[in-house]
Amino acid sequence: MSEHEAWSTVRVALKQGARDDYALERLDGLAGLLANRDDIGGVETRDPASIAEGPDFVAVERPELVIYTTPVNRGAVVRATEELAQAIALEVVLDAHDHSGDDWRDAWKRHYRSLYFRSGPTADARRLMIRPSWIPREADDPSCELILDPGRAFGTGLHESTSLCLQALVEIAAREPAAQIPRRVLDLGCGSGILGLASLKIWPEIERLTLADHDPEAVATARENAEANALADRAGLEFRELSLSAQAAAIGPAELVFANIRPKVLIPAAPTIVAALAPGGTVLLSGILDEEGDEVLAAYAELELLARVSEEGWCALVMRRPDDGPETAV
Numbered sequence: 001m002s003e004h005e006a007w008s009t010v011r012v013a014l015k016q017g018a019r020d021d022y023a024l025e026r027l028d029g030l031a032g033l034l035a036n037r038d039d040i041g042g043v044e045t046r047d048p049a050s051i052a053e054g055p056d057f058v059a060v061e062r063p064e065l066v067i068y069t070t071p072v073n074r075g076a077v078v079r080a081t082e083e084l085a086q087a088i089a090l091e092v093v094l095d096a097h098d099h100s101g102d103d104w105r106d107a108w109k110r111h112y113r114s115l116y117f118r119s120g121p122t123a124d125a126r127r128l129m130i131r132p133s134w135i136p137r138e139a140d141d142p143s144c145e146l147i148l149d150p151g152r153a154f155g156t157g158l159h160e161s162t163s164l165c166l167q168a169l170v171e172i173a174a175r176e177p178a179a180q181i182p183r184r185v186l187d188l189g190c191g192s193g194i195l196g197l198a199s200l201k202i203w204p205e206i207e208r209l210t211l212a213d214h215d216p217e218a219v220a221t222a223r224e225n226a227e228a229n230a231l232a233d234r235a236g237l238e239f240r241e242l243s244l245s246a247q248a249a250a251i252g253p254a255e256l257v258f259a260n261i262r263p264k265v266l267i268p269a270a271p272t273i274v275a276a277l278a279p280g281g282t283v284l285l286s287g288i289l290d291e292e293g294d295e296v297l298a299a300y301a302e303l304e305l306l307a308r309v310s311e312e313g314w315c316a317l318v319m320r321r322p323d324d325g326p327e328t329a330v
Contacts, residue, residue: 007041008074008098012065012081015091024063025289026090028159031065033084035150036217039073042150045158071098112150115157116142117166119174126174128166128198130157133228146198147228155192161260161286164309164316165195168284172256172318173202182255183207186276188244189214189261193222195284196258200231210251212240244269252276260286263296270299280323282306286316293317 012030014023031043044066069077074096085092112132119126127142133149150156157163181203187196190211200209211222219241226232226239240251244265255278259266266273266285277283283303288296293308293315303319310316 006071006098006100008069008071008077008096010067010069010074010077010081011095011097012067012085013093013095014062014064015093023090026088027063027065027092029088030081030084030090030092034065034067034077034081037077037080039069039077041068041070043067074098112156112158114141115163115166117163117170119170126170126202128170128202130166130194130198144201146194146201148192148194148197148225149228155190155194155260157194160311160314161288161316162194164311164314165258165260165284165286166198168307168309168316168318169195169199169202172282181205182281184252184254184278185209185256185258186252186254187211187258188273188276189218189259189265189287190222191218191260193225195260197222197226197229197231199256199258200234200237201229206236208236208238208254210238210240210254212242212251214241214243216241244272253278253281255281257281257283258286259283262287263289263292266296267299274300274302274321277303277321279321282318282320284316284318286314288315288317289313290315 014027028045031045034040035043046064046066067077067081078094078096081092081094112135114132114135115130117128127144129142129145131137131141131145131147133147137145148156155162157166182199183206185196185199185206185208187193187210190196190213193211196209196211200206211219213219213222219239223232223239226237231237242251253276257273257277259273266287273283285296285300290310290313296317297305300317300319303321305317305319307318308315309318
């Protein structure tokens with residue numbers, strides 16, 4: 001078997017009998033850590049709702065990962081997976097196999113699809129599509145689209161925390177009059193840049209969009225995704241590597257702020273995020289499990305709750321800073 005015809009998979013399953021409410025969350029985290037490696041071609045998440053064609057697809061009863069790599073890198077990937085799983089206290093069972101045939105190189109792509117978001121059932125509803133580059137457009141697809149492939153940073157639209165934000169975004173866009181289009185948008189913990197870039201697709205009138213993340217790989221990925229959508233040279237688009245502890249408020253204020261980050265960051269960073277929000281501005285907080293929602297709300301008590309939406313155990317909070325709230329000077 002020549003090298004160009006060979007491909008390997010490493011299946012990562014939760015250990016049988018493991019009962020940990022946060023195991024699935026850590027499995028998602030493991031997928032994100034692995035996707036950053038240069039010796040991995042893709043990380044596929046399978047769950048009981050996964051639908052795919054082909055005789056090699058196996059339905060699963062619990063979520064698991066399938067890692068795609070090469071035979072020469074398989075050993076290193078197995079060791080790295082074991083070490084990362086142990087570091088986040090995740091009990092897993094690994095099963096590695098080599099395969100022949102070039103079709104395996106793109107096998108993971110079939111589990112991705114175009115995603116559609118719309119503000120309502122009417123024909124003139126605000127519509128947005130997130131499309132992987134290898135899936136061609138259909139005749140009736142929305143003209144407002146963002147091309148985004150899975151890569152080194154979190155954010156393809158498939159995870160509930162991201163899809164909740166995208167749905168809220170199209171609803172905000174449909175509700176706000178033209179005079180209320182945000183001039184400045186800030187995406188904190190931008191990951192792939194999906195939320196900020198989607199807002200730019202919806203509102204080309206945005207004057208400044210800042211995509212910020214503490215991870216330089218995420219910032220680089222966001223820049224690549226901007227280039228893939230012919231947005232990288234757009235005036236007013238900037239990429240920043242920063243930590244929320246380094247006063248993200250310094251790059252505000254913004255009329256629209258995204259923060260799709262876990263509560264362990266959202267809660268202590270609440271003063272900074274609120275300070276980055278312009279008076280009358282809207283913030284979308286996500287990355288929150290349903291049972292964590294009240295605690296996050298309490299940390300942002302000075303903001304007005306506009307909506308609390310849930311999907312598959314995750315929730316997002318849409319909140320507004322009052323016009324006459326504290327520190328309203330811009």
